[in-house]
Amino acid sequence: MSTDKSLKDYIAEAVQKPGLQLPVFNPVALDLQQILQDDNVSNAKIEAILQRDPALSGQILRMANSALYAGLSEITTIKQALMRIGSKQIMRLAMAAAQLGLYRSRNPLCMRYMEEMWRAASASATGAAWLAEKSGHAPLSEQAFLAGLLHDVGKLLILRVIEDLAGTPPNGKPIPDQVIIEMLDALHCEYGYDLMKRWNLPEQYCLVGREHHARECNTGNVLLVTVRLADQICRKLGVGCEREPDLMPAASEEAAALRIGEVQLADLEVTLEDQVGLLAA
Numbered sequence: 001m002s003t004d005k006s007l008k009d010y011i012a013e014a015v016q017k018p019g020l021q022l023p024v025f026n027p028v029a030l031d032l033q034q035i036l037q038d039d040n041v042s043n044a045k046i047e048a049i050l051q052r053d054p055a056l057s058g059q060i061l062r063m064a065n066s067a068l069y070a071g072l073s074e075i076t077t078i079k080q081a082l083m084r085i086g087s088k089q090i091m092r093l094a095m096a097a098a099q100l101g102l103y104r105s106r107n108p109l110c111m112r113y114m115e116e117m118w119r120a121a122s123a124s125a126t127g128a129a130w131l132a133e134k135s136g137h138a139p140l141s142e143q144a145f146l147a148g149l150l151h152d153v154g155k156l157l158i159l160r161v162i163e164d165l166a167g168t169p170p171n172g173k174p175i176p177d178q179v180i181i182e183m184l185d186a187l188h189c190e191y192g193y194d195l196m197k198r199w200n201l202p203e204q205y206c207l208v209g210r211e212h213h214a215r216e217c218n219t220g221n222v223l224l225v226t227v228r229l230a231d232q233i234c235r236k237l238g239v240g241c242e243r244e245p246d247l248m249p250a251a252s253e254e255a256a257a258l259r260i261g262e263v264q265l266a267d268l269e270v271t272l273e274d275q276v277g278l279l280a281a
Contacts (some may be wrong), residue, residue, distance in 0.1 A: 014161040023156045025199040028053040029098035036142045043082040050078050059097035092145050099149055102156055110163045117155055120240025123272045125149035127230030130268055135258035137222050147208045147223045148230055154192025155184045189213055219257035229254035239276050
């Protein structure tokens with residue numbers, strides 16, 4: 001292997017190779033996202049879609065019975081789950097369950113990053129939906145949840161390449177943690193956008209993937225603003241690979257655009273800390 005290439009060069013080359021095993025967006029989840037905006041969708045239709053994927057349905061039931069959602073009695077069917085916790089929550093669980101399956105690796109180093117990334121994706125999704133609801137954009141809360149869940153998906157693609165390189169790393173040396181973090185930070189927006197385009201997701205989600213770290217924020221794009229603000233809160237709390245405890249989300253242009261104040265954001269921080277604690281339990 002040539003020693004004059006950077007890790008960034010290897011990643012760029014690998015992403016373009018036809019043989020690269022891309023993360024795959026679950027087709028059942030794709031059908032669900034297409035009905036997200038239909039407030040009148042029936043439980044029977046949601047149940048029928050989920051029954052096409054028994055493995056996904058099983059994962060949803062496990063999540064529905066977790067400490068985060070569990071009631072007095074065990075939920076054993078999707079129909080019961082729909083009746084107890086509602087169609088919107090089941091849609092969110094389905095999207096989360098579909099994504100959770102992508103956050104797996106046989107490489108211990110990559111798996112450690114993926115676990116952190118999953119916690120951040122889950123918290124960002126919850127935070128973005130919460131912000132949409134509290135800022136007067138409740139009809140967009142389900143889209144905000146999915147946008148938050150997917151916004152960092154480019155990191156999965158980069159880690160897949162790094163996993164492939166683990167056996168023959170550049171220059172024959174292990175890849176330092178700091179270099180991996182730098183690559184994830186520098187490249188995930190570009191590759192996330194490309195990956196979501198390959199998944200044929202609506203442009204609104206692709207744009208969030210590309211623009212959530214842009215220097216200038218389009219404050220008229222509610223999905224983008226909610227995800228950017230949720231992402232800031234996660235970084236402040238140290239959820240995920242990026243930790244910036246000195247961030248002040250309440251003073252951000254995103255908070256101003258959503259008209260969300262410091263007290264509300266403090267409530268959201270508590271909610272996300274509780275959720276992350278349950279995910280780690």
